[in-house]
Amino acid sequence: xxxxxxxxxxxxxxxxxxxLFRRTGDRDRAEDLAQExxxxxxxxxxxxxxxxxxxxxxxxxxxxxxxxxRQGRRLELYRAEHPQHFDGPDEGLERDESVARVRRALDTxxxxxxxxxxxxxxxxxxxxxxATLGLAKGAIGTTLSRAxxxxxxxxxxxxxxxxxxx
Amino acid sequence: xxxxxxxxxxxxxxxxxxxxxxxxxxxxxEGCAACRSLLEELRQLAGEADSLVTSLGDGxxxxxxxxxxxxxxxxxxxxxxxxxxxAATVVMAAGLGYWVGLPVATPxxxxxxxxxxxxxxxxxxNRVPTVxxxxxxxxxxxxxxxxxxxxRRAISAAAxxxxxxxxxxxxxxxxxxxxxxxxxxxxxxxxxxxDASSGFRAELASPRAAAAPAPPAEGLAALRDRQxxxxxxxxxxxxxxxxxxxxxxxxxxxxxxxxRLEASTATIRxxxxxxxxxxxxxxxxxxxxxxxxxxxxxxxxSLAVLRRKVR
Numbered sequence: 001x002x003x004x005x006x007x008x009x010x011x012x013x014x015x016x017x018x019x020l021f022r023r024t025g026d027r028d029r030a031e032d033l034a035q036e037x038x039x040x041x042x043x044x045x046x047x048x049x050x051x052x053x054x055x056x057x058x059x060x061x062x063x064x065x066x067x068x069x070r071q072g073r074r075l076e077l078y079r080a081e082h083p084q085h086f087d088g089p090d091e092g093l094e095r096d097e098s099v100a101r102v103r104r105a106l107d108t109x110x111x112x113x114x115x116x117x118x119x120x121x122x123x124x125x126x127x128x129x130x131a132t133l134g135l136a137k138g139a140i141g142t143t144l145s146r147a148x149x150x151x152x153x154x155x156x157x158x159x160x161x162x163x164x165x166x
Numbered sequence: 167x168x169x170x171x172x173x174x175x176x177x178x179x180x181x182x183x184x185x186x187x188x189x190x191x192x193x194x195x196e197g198c199a200a201c202r203s204l205l206e207e208l209r210q211l212a213g214e215a216d217s218l219v220t221s222l223g224d225g226x227x228x229x230x231x232x233x234x235x236x237x238x239x240x241x242x243x244x245x246x247x248x249x250x251x252x253a254a255t256v257v258m259a260a261g262l263g264y265w266v267g268l269p270v271a272t273p274x275x276x277x278x279x280x281x282x283x284x285x286x287x288x289x290x291x292n293r294v295p296t297v298x299x300x301x302x303x304x305x306x307x308x309x310x311x312x313x314x315x316x317x318r319r320a321i322s323a324a325a326x327x328x329x330x331x332x333x334x335x336x337x338x339x340x341x342x343x344x345x346x347x348x349x350x351x352x353x354x355x356x357x358x359x360x361d362a363s364s365g366f367r368a369e370l371a372s373p374r375a376a377a378a379p380a381p382p383a384e385g386l387a388a389l390r391d392r393q394x395x396x397x398x399x400x401x402x403x404x405x406x407x408x409x410x411x412x413x414x415x416x417x418x419x420x421x422x423x424x425x426r427l428e429a430s431t432a433t434i435r436x437x438x439x440x441x442x443x444x445x446x447x448x449x450x451x452x453x454x455x456x457x458x459x460x461x462x463x464x465x466x467x468s469l470a471v472l473r474r475k476v477r
Contacts, residue, residue: 014224017224018224021222021223021224022219022222022223022224025222098221099221099222099223102218102219102221102222103222105218106218106219106222117215117219118219120180120216121216121219121220121421123420123421123475125182125477126177126180126182138173139173140173140177140182141172141173141174141175141176141177141180141182142171142172142173142176143173144176144180144212145172145173145175145176145208145211146172147215148176148208148211148212148214148215149211149215151215151218151219152211152214152215152218155218
């Protein structure tokens with residue numbers, strides 16, 4: 001059992017944290033949520049680990065997100081998203097702004113579309129995305145197509161707003 | 167036949183169309199300019215969306231676009247610390263579970279899914295050897311890069327921009343920022359792969375990997391193959407044609423955005439831009455099997471990780 005779980009951790013932890021970081025914008029929170037996911041895997045060892053781990057993680061994000069909205073914590077999450085970097089101040093600021101625009105664009109997507117995109121970015125195939133999100137495999141192409149289009153449109157809108165403002 | 171919907175075309179781009187359905191789709195695309203145009207639009211959208219998602223970073227503060235892919239020892243140390251922390255969490259969780267006499271809470275829906283999900287997900291109907299199991303032709307790189315560069319120059323001078331197969335010079339002139347972003351994104355993905363390689367390392371060194379079938383064509387046959395490859399002439403090819411040439415399944419590197427496709431009489435090349443050069447995924451059908459190789463200006467570790475992402 002220990003060997004199985006250790007292997008699970010070694011294989012999926014980084015990918016899980018990366019997905020959670022992209023979803024929440026908060027590295028510490030992503031780490032905490034990942035720890036919780038693996039703790040739950042101890043209680044109910046999954047047969048198909050990857051979809052299971054990511055589905056539990058996304059459920060936790062949703063639950064945590066609802067609590068965060070109630071507690072007014074969203075602004076803190078945005079503030080915490082700025083990563084450490086090694087650029088000069090101008091380049092760093094520009095990249096932070098760019099990341100914030102992408103995050104705002106991603107936030108305009110409905111939950112399912114956003115999650116499908118993030119899972120695809122982790123190398124999930126359609127079967128795995130369908131299993132993780134509880135969708136039919138036949139719906140994944142449409143979901144991803146809609147999600148990509150909306151994300152790009154929303155980002156372009158953000159870019160347009162920025163140029164108008166400046 | 168009515169026009170293909172976006173979901174089908176997106177599944178085609180993602181390599182998710184079953185082989186028995188593919189002929190009717192490619193046949194329709196050959197005769198329908200509107201669907202080909204939509205396919206190209208979706209391909210660009212997919213590349214841009216993937217690029218945006220990747221630009222969010224990975225939480226590990228990797229500088230964007232360094233173009234250098236090396237095993238990150240500091241990440242491995244961090245991973246070890248996290249492993250210890252996680253082990254402590256596991257012990258505490260299990261202990262608490264026993265003490266309270268109840269299992270750790272898991273959403274009922276997930277418990278149901280954990281038992282309902284299949285033990286393994288089969289993607290490929292016709293199983294072919296994975297890239298990790300196939301012989302590499304990386305040692306031909308010096309000869310091939312010279313020949314390929316000459317080919318690209320000749321092709322770029324003669325070819326018109328085509329959907330899904332724009333020559334690099336055209337892309338560079340029309341949209342340098344886009345190409346740079348795609349290259350930076352691919353570099354970042356490759357870097358993430360290298361970061362993730364610590365997780366894959368145990369598997370790469372596993373008996374299964376060690377027991378992978380030895381290349382059947384080593385020796386004279388391999389030299390002959392390499393010689394043939396070295397004199398092959400490549401020209402741009404469209405996505406749909408490349409898929410058809412490969413019998414319905416074109417291998418791609420998951421998570422990276424191709425720059426263009428090229429084909430010779432026997433081989434299809436999918437070329438990905440990196441800031442440091444180009445990553446080339448070559449594939450050729452040999453009877454019922456497919457030979458795949460991957461090469462590029464990145465470390466062997468990174469290449470090994472990317473080989474595992476070929477779908």
